[in-house]
Amino acid sequence: MGDIPVTVHKHDALIVGAGGAGLRAALEASKSVNTAVISQVFPTRSHTVAAQGGVAASLSNVEPDDWVWHMFDTIKGSDYLGDQDAIELMCRMAPEVVIELEHMGMPFSRLQDGKIFQRRFGGHTKNFGKEAICRTCAAADRTGHAMLHTLYEQCVKNHVIFYNEFFALELLMNEGHVVGVLAWDIANGGFHIFHAKATLFATGGYIRVYKTNSNAHINTGDGLSLSLRAGLPVEDLEFVQFHPTGIYGVGNLITEGVRGEGGYLLNKDGERFMKRYAPTVWDLASRDVVSRAMAEEMRQGRGCGPKGDYILLKLDHIGADLIHERLPGIWELAYVFAHVDCTKEPIPVTPTAHYSMGGIPTNRFAEVVLGNMEKPEEPVKGFYAAGEAACASVHGANRLGSNSLLDIMVFGKVGGKRMAEFAASLPEHVPLPENPGRKGIEEVKNLLNGNGPERMGAIWDELKETMEFNCGVFRTEETLTTQRGILKKLCERFKKVGIADKGLAFNLDLIETLELGHMLDFSKAIVEGALARQESRGAHYRDDYPNRDDVNWHKHTLATMDEDGTIYLDYKPVRMKPLTVPTFEPKERVY
Numbered sequence: 001m002g003d004i005p006v007t008v009h010k011h012d013a014l015i016v017g018a019g020g021a022g023l024r025a026a027l028e029a030s031k032s033v034n035t036a037v038i039s040q041v042f043p044t045r046s047h048t049v050a051a052q053g054g055v056a057a058s059l060s061n062v063e064p065d066d067w068v069w070h071m072f073d074t075i076k077g078s079d080y081l082g083d084q085d086a087i088e089l090m091c092r093m094a095p096e097v098v099i100e101l102e103h104m105g106m107p108f109s110r111l112q113d114g115k116i117f118q119r120r121f122g123g124h125t126k127n128f129g130k131e132a133i134c135r136t137c138a139a140a141d142r143t144g145h146a147m148l149h150t151l152y153e154q155c156v157k158n159h160v161i162f163y164n165e166f167f168a169l170e171l172l173m174n175e176g177h178v179v180g181v182l183a184w185d186i187a188n189g190g191f192h193i194f195h196a197k198a199t200l201f202a203t204g205g206y207i208r209v210y211k212t213n214s215n216a217h218i219n220t221g222d223g224l225s226l227s228l229r230a231g232l233p234v235e236d237l238e239f240v241q242f243h244p245t246g247i248y249g250v251g252n253l254i255t256e257g258v259r260g261e262g263g264y265l266l267n268k269d270g271e272r273f274m275k276r277y278a279p280t281v282w283d284l285a286s287r288d289v290v291s292r293a294m295a296e297e298m299r300q301g302r303g304c305g306p307k308g309d310y311i312l313l314k315l316d317h318i319g320a321d322l323i324h325e326r327l328p329g330i331w332e333l334a335y336v337f338a339h340v341d342c343t344k345e346p347i348p349v350t351p352t353a354h355y356s357m358g359g360i361p362t363n364r365f366a367e368v369v370l371g372n373m374e375k376p377e378e379p380v381k382g383f384y385a386a387g388e389a390a391c392a393s394v395h396g397a398n399r400l401g402s403n404s405l406l407d408i409m410v411f412g413k414v415g416g417k418r419m420a421e422f423a424a425s426l427p428e429h430v431p432l433p434e435n436p437g438r439k440g441i442e443e444v445k446n447l448l449n450g451n452g453p454e455r456m457g458a459i460w461d462e463l464k465e466t467m468e469f470n471c472g473v474f475r476t477e478e479t480l481t482t483q484r485g486i487l488k489k490l491c492e493r494f495k496k497v498g499i500a501d502k503g504l505a506f507n508l509d510l511i512e513t514l515e516l517g518h519m520l521d522f523s524k525a526i527v528e529g530a531l532a533r534q535e536s537r538g539a540h541y542r543d544d545y546p547n548r549d550d551v552n553w554h555k556h557t558l559a560t561m562d563e564d565g566t567i568y569l570d571y572k573p574v575r576m577k578p579l580t581v582p583t584f585e586p587k588e589r590v591y
């Protein structure tokens with residue numbers, strides 16, 4: 001094969017990822033500096049487009065609300081692992097970022113008086129947990145779609161430069177500064193170096209590492225591995241959220257908005273079992289609580305169907321008109337994937353892997369931080385992260401529904417502003433390192449020129465099946481140790497992986513193999529973090545350590561990786577100091 005060309009581009013601000021976080025950052029940065037976005041897919045195909053139920057903000061459109069209540073719910077929902085300064089900032093900025101979207105033209109659903117429609121969502125309450133509240137602002141059940149298209153239009157208007165269908169391969173650093181990325185042009189083939197003054201990762205979550213999941217095919221956590229491979233840490237990866245209502249057998253999401261509108265769960269005896277697990281809020285308890293309750297019902301033999309392996313979600317009683325008006329996408333999903341007409345019959349559901357709480361550690365300014373015990377909050381120069389790829393950490397051990405669309409708007413905006421200020425303060429670009437992108441270039445060339453006998457598909461299948469089985473809703477020392485051994489073997493096999501397609505244009509065999517390499521890297525961090533954490537907190541549930549242990553484990557996990565792929569763990573304190581209000585200390589669980 002002849003030599004593949006390397007093209008160099010120069011921009012002030014470079015954003016990797018064009019979901020809600022990336023586009024919101026690009027919009028902000030492009031107000032003051034030259035801004036480019038690279039994305040593996042066309043921007044409006046990013047996973048944000050699939051978000052259904054809504055975005056949380058204490059607008060008080062339906063009933064009186066307060067950002068302090070929102071903050072309390074988020075901290076409690078995080079099982080006290082969320083950083084309270086970042087959470088305060090997010091909840092205080094929520095009304096502002098939602099009204100901004102409205103002014104950009106985002107087509108929200110409306111109340112009778114013309115204000116933005118708000119619905120109930122799990123874990124969102126009034127008066128510090130007293131009862132459920134309508135806080136989630138929605139565009140029917142296609143909120144992410146409305147949001148992403150609105151932002152993309154605004155970015156185009158603001159002359160953001162897009163490099164669509166470019167795949168980031170390596171994070172480029174020079175003497176501690178992040179100076180851009182090396183990427184592969186998926187459509188044509190070819191290497192591209194993006195040299196930037198400031199780089200922001202908004203590469204989304206890592207949930208494709210689980211077999212049953214609600215996520216887009218591209219959610220393979222690339223940003224995490226690129227950081228790990230550059231010697232930077234990742235935070236709290238063991239906290240993986242399982243959403244209670246994935247369609248049985250396929251995993252597609254049925255939004256929590258269904259339960260917010262009055263739908264509820266039933267076991268095989270027709271019992272509303274959630275009243276036993278969460279006596280105050282029943283079906284609107286936080287996702288970890290509902291998912292475990294469902295799994296427990298099935299374990300106790302009260303699941304539905306011949307194998308007792310699903311639960312029923314009933315919503316026909318809320319009426320066909322309301323379903324068609326507020327939940328049209330859900331009606332369609334249930335019809336296509338579960339073959340049920342949900343205006344007449346319940347939808348069979350099981351927990352589905354849904355959201356990654358962990359990610360690249362940042363402070364509340366979306367600056368990536370070194371995150372070790374000596375210098376936990378020391379920023380890495382020129383590097384920013386926002387959205388599901390980042391760990392701010394506003395979701396701690398468990399995210400509340402509708403807080404992610406909020407997270408991506410707030411930290412996209414804050415990060416975009418911050419990176420633009422930093423870029424503007426540098427008179428010139430920090431130079432590229434010698435031989436920039438050498439490792440990424442070699443990785444691709446080895447695959448294109450090599451002839452390894454192993455195939456990506458078989459390794460990926462085993463990875464996602466075993467991660468689900470051994471590192472899923474319930475975990476124990478035994479299952480996690482088994483998984484550690486399996487990962488070791490899969491990594492050995494991956495060293496001998498080969499691709500059948502040797503072409504340059506649209507070589508998805510190549511891209512998926514690179515993604516598999518990324519997933520193997522950070523799966524080790526998920527498993528090591530989960531094995532070490534001998535407690536149950538939020539979405540991390542250890543059957544052998546069922547209680548939360550604040551004395552030993554009220555801290556964030558940090559994982560780094562050496563050249564051989566060995567993972568090392570470290571820890572850092574939870575930031576317990578809010579900006580203005582009193583600290584919320586860990587309390588006994590009330591459900």
Ligand SMILES: Cc1cc2nc3c(=O)[nH]c(=O)nc-3n(C[C@H](O)[C@H](O)[C@H](O)COP(=O)(O)OP(=O)(O)OC[C@H]3O[C@@H](n4cnc5c(N)ncnc54)[C@H](O)[C@@H]3O)c2cc1C
Binds near residue numbers: 047355
């Ligand atoms: C089905 C579903 C429903 C949801 N509903 C809600 C909801 O109602 N409310 C809520 O708050 N949250 C919801 N969520 C969660 C929320 O949608 C996501 O957490 C959020 O949209 C993530 O946004 P993001 O910008 O961080 O990443 P994404 O939207 O996932 O975008 C990631 C971007 O990174 C790019 N990228 C990735 N790797 C590379 C690479 N190697 N090179 C170049 N580019 C790369 C991709 O092209 C993409 O543009 C839902 C999630 C799902 C899956």
